[in-house]
Amino acid sequence: MSSVLRFRDLTLGYDRHPAVHHLAGEIERGALLAVCGPNGAGKSTLLKGIAGVLRPIGGRIERMGCEPRQIAYLPQAADIDRSFPISVFDMVAMGHWRSMGLFGGLGQARKLKVFDAIAAVGLTGFEDRSIGTLSGGQMQRMLFARLLLQDAPVILLDEPFTAIDARTMADLVDIVKRWHGENRTVIAVLHDFEMVREHFPQTLLLAREKVAWGDTRETLSAENLLRARRIVEAFDREALECTRAA
Amino acid sequence: MYDYLIAPFSEFEFMRRALVGSIALSLAGAPVGVFLMLRRMSLTGDAMAHAILPGAAIGYLLAGLSLGAMTAGGLIAGVLVALAAGAVARFTALREDASLAAFYLISLALGVTIVSLRGSNVDLLHLLFGSVLALDEATLLLLAVISTATLVIFAALYRPLVLETLDPGYLASVSGAGAPTQLVFLCLVVLNLVGGFHALGTLMAVGLMMLPAASARLWAEDVTAAIAIAMGMGVVASYAGLVLSYHAGVPSGPVIILVCGAFYILSLFFGRASGLIRLFSGRQHLEA
Numbered sequence: 255m256s257s258v259l260r261f262r263d264l265t266l267g268y269d270r271h272p273a274v275h276h277l278a279g280e281i282e283r284g285a286l287l288a289v290c291g292p293n294g295a296g297k298s299t300l301l302k303g304i305a306g307v308l309r310p311i312g313g314r315i316e317r318m319g320c321e322p323r324q325i326a327y328l329p330q331a332a333d334i335d336r337s338f339p340i341s342v343f344d345m346v347a348m349g350h351w352r353s354m355g356l357f358g359g360l361g362q363a364r365k366l367k368v369f370d371a372i373a374a375v376g377l378t379g380f381e382d383r384s385i386g387t388l389s390g391g392q393m394q395r396m397l398f399a400r401l402l403l404q405d406a407p408v409i410l411l412d413e414p415f416t417a418i419d420a421r422t423m424a425d426l427v428d429i430v431k432r433w434h435g436e437n438r439t440v441i442a443v444l445h446d447f448e449m450v451r452e453h454f455p456q457t458l459l460l461a462r463e464k465v466a467w468g469d470t471r472e473t474l475s476a477e478n479l480l481r482a483r484r485i486v487e488a489f490d491r492e493a494l495e496c497t498r499a500a
Numbered sequence: 501m502y503d504y505l506i507a508p509f510s511e512f513e514f515m516r517r518a519l520v521g522s523i524a525l526s527l528a529g530a531p532v533g534v535f536l537m538l539r540r541m542s543l544t545g546d547a548m549a550h551a552i553l554p555g556a557a558i559g560y561l562l563a564g565l566s567l568g569a570m571t572a573g574g575l576i577a578g579v580l581v582a583l584a585a586g587a588v589a590r591f592t593a594l595r596e597d598a599s600l601a602a603f604y605l606i607s608l609a610l611g612v613t614i615v616s617l618r619g620s621n622v623d624l625l626h627l628l629f630g631s632v633l634a635l636d637e638a639t640l641l642l643l644a645v646i647s648t649a650t651l652v653i654f655a656a657l658y659r660p661l662v663l664e665t666l667d668p669g670y671l672a673s674v675s676g677a678g679a680p681t682q683l684v685f686l687c688l689v690v691l692n693l694v695g696g697f698h699a700l701g702t703l704m705a706v707g708l709m710m711l712p713a714a715s716a717r718l719w720a721e722d723v724t725a726a727i728a729i730a731m732g733m734g735v736v737a738s739y740a741g742l743v744l745s746y747h748a749g750v751p752s753g754p755v756i757i758l759v760c761g762a763f764y765i766l767s768l769f770f771g772r773a774s775g776l777i778r779l780f781s782g783r784q785h786l787e788a
Contacts, residue, residue: 305673327673338538338666339722339773348663351674356659384721404674 258283258318258408258439259304265312265496266296266303273299275462276313276498283318283407284437286430288444288454288470292486295460297443298330301410304441319407323352326406328397330413330443336386342396343381346372349403371399376425391422398429409433411442415449427453447474461485508746514633518742521635521699522756524643525692525708526734528650531727532692533706533713535685538723539665542710543597547604549693549705551581553611556627556697561618565626567638571694578690581607611702630701632742632752639698646695650688657684662723700753708734711760718771733763 257280266274274296281287289297302308303315306322317325347360347368354364372378375395380388388396394414401409411430415423431453433440444450450457450470457473459465461482466473509515536545555577559569581603589596615624635643654661660677663670671678696705716729741756748755769776 307669307672323674323676325673329669332667333669334667335538335665339717339720339726340662340666341722344722345666348667348670351663356656356677400670 256283256318257281258285258320260316260318261313262316263313264303264310264315266299266308267311268299270311272296272311272462272496274303274460275496277460277464278313279458279464279467281439281441283439284434285439285441285456286434286454287439287441288450288457289441289460290444290447290450290457290474291460291465292483294486295482296462297460298412300460301327301329301412301441301443304408305410317408324406325408325410326401326404327410328401328412328414330416332397334385334393336388336393338385340385341382342372342377342385342388343368345385345396346399346403349400352404367403368399371402372396374402374429375399391418394418394426395422398426402429406438408439409441411440413443413445415444415446423449450474504747505743508743514635515742515746517635517640518632518699518752519739521640521643522632522708522738522742523735524640524647525696525699526712526738527731528647529692529696529709530712530716530730530734531654532650532688533709534716534723534726534730535661535665536689536710537713537717542714544600545689545693545706545710547585547600548578548582548689549697549702550604550611551607552578552690552693552697552705553627553702554607554614555580556694556702557611557614560623560627561614565623567636567642567698571642571698574694574697575690577607578693579687582686582690608702626701628701628703629751630697630699630704630753632699632756635699643695643699646691650692653684653688657681657688661685700757704753704757707757707760708738711757711764712737715760715764715767715771717773718767718775719773721773733760737763 259281261277261279264274264277265272273294277300289300291297299308303310305325305327307327347364349371350360350364350367354360360368369378369381372381375398377392377395377399380392385393385396398414414426418426427449430440430442442454444454451474454470456468457470458467459473459478459482462485465482465485466475466478509519533545536542552574555573555575556570557573558577559566559571559573563569585596585600585603588594588599592599594602611627612624615627660671660675660681664678664681668678692709693705696708700707712730712733713726715733716726719729720726737759738756741759742752744759745752745755767775772778
């Protein structure tokens with residue numbers, strides 16, 4: 255198995271405070287990995303780092319065979335202006351950006367793909383609706399449709415199933431599994447351990463540092479979870495400069 | 501009929517020029533205005549229009565009512581204030597609206613003072629309210645160039661600009677076009693404000709930009725339609741404003757803007773997309 259991402263002594267953070275501290279490890283191509291941990295554990299920060307939105311303040315991320323812009327990234331609360339007058343179809347079609355660029359035409363083939371993606375997330379019939387009229391669940395379905403079109407080898411999902419009903423969640427999990435079947439690497443930040451145990455073979459338990467990483471059942475043990483909570487709660491405002499050797 | 505609607509233009513060259521100039525402004529101002537509105541920067545446009553004044557005033561101080569000097573001064577001042585306001589918002593606790601308000605008040609006061617240093621009240625009025633009836637060959641050419649350049653650049657910029665407005669996070673994740681797009685857009689705003697400044701003056705330069713844009717949004721459900729409607733409204737308002745002001749013997753600039761304002765108020769009530777009458781028409785709700 256070849257890896258697609260490698261963290262080398264990675265430290266990510268804001269204003270010198272590390273949110274992810276000295277993380278090392280590899281993610282295999284085609285992995286279906288859940289990232290779990292208490293609030294403030296650095297899960298979202300790690301995804302931002304992988305997506306290239308946030309620069310490491312120490313160490314580095316090696317991306318094998320993919321550039322940051324080939325990585326599809328769905329942020330936790332996407333900064334989308336829902337009052338913008340645009341239809342669901344046009345919004346999903348933006349997923350073609352990488353192959354279409356500034357001037358490329360949409361064309362018949364790409365149009366069909368947009369309809370397919372909209373159908374795959376169960377939004378057929380909503381193509382002409384403006385995005386402001388969608389419910390939270392429909393919005394998330396639409397964003398998944400856009401991810402489908404991005405056709406990315408690595409897909410990052412930050413709490414993709416929060417505030418979403420069971421039916422929508424089941425549909426979206428099916429899409430995640432479809433990606434997994436296509437040998438894409440999917441990394442998702444999740445809080446629902448039941449769902450992680452059921453659908454995600456591997457888990458990284460994070461508490462600024464790596465607490466455990468590997469098979470989901472072993473990683474999400476009661477002991478590990480307790481340890482993760484203790485580490486995060488020990489955040490020190492007066493923290494000294496980190497002197498740990500690289 | 502002919503006497504009322506067409507004769508003013510067939511008889512007087514200055515009326516023809518005014519018409520061509522304001523049509524050029526309407527065409528280029530429409531897409532700029534629509535995006536300013538969508539980006540919630542309507543007041544930013546207004547503030548930047550005022551910020552142009554001291555630059556134009558310095559040009560005036562150095563070279564009198566010279567087109568080149570005032571245009572260059574206005575462009576430089578506009579871009580400087582836009583960048584400074586952005587920087588203040590980024591590095592201090594002040595939000596961008598507060599810093600823009602501060603900059604534009606300073607600019608306006610500074611501009612009026614500079615003009616008064618040398619000029620007469622007539623010149624000051626000219627700078628504040630423009631002189632759409634006194635557009636000369638060179639100014640007209642400048643307006644045409646600005647209008648053409650704006651439309652061409654807009655065509656190239658359209659896709660990233662929509663995405664930058666709608667979902668900046670996504671644009672950043674697929675392309676590095678975000679920051680340059682913002683910058684070019686800002687330059688287009690300043691360019692069009694400087695154009696508007698020559699015709700309508702610093703106080704109303706945004707009029708042909710924002711009023712049609714805001715009106716169009718009440719009619720259109722998508723951006724392209726909004727731009728097209730705004731262009732149409734601007735052109736019609738230019739023509740109607742000139743005709744009305746000619747017959748009523750009042751200054752043309754304000755009347756053009758007033759016609760835009762009338763369109764806006766009509767749109768508020770009758771707008772097909774979100775006008776008041778539609779919202780409160782008491783139509784029966786649908787089944788699903």
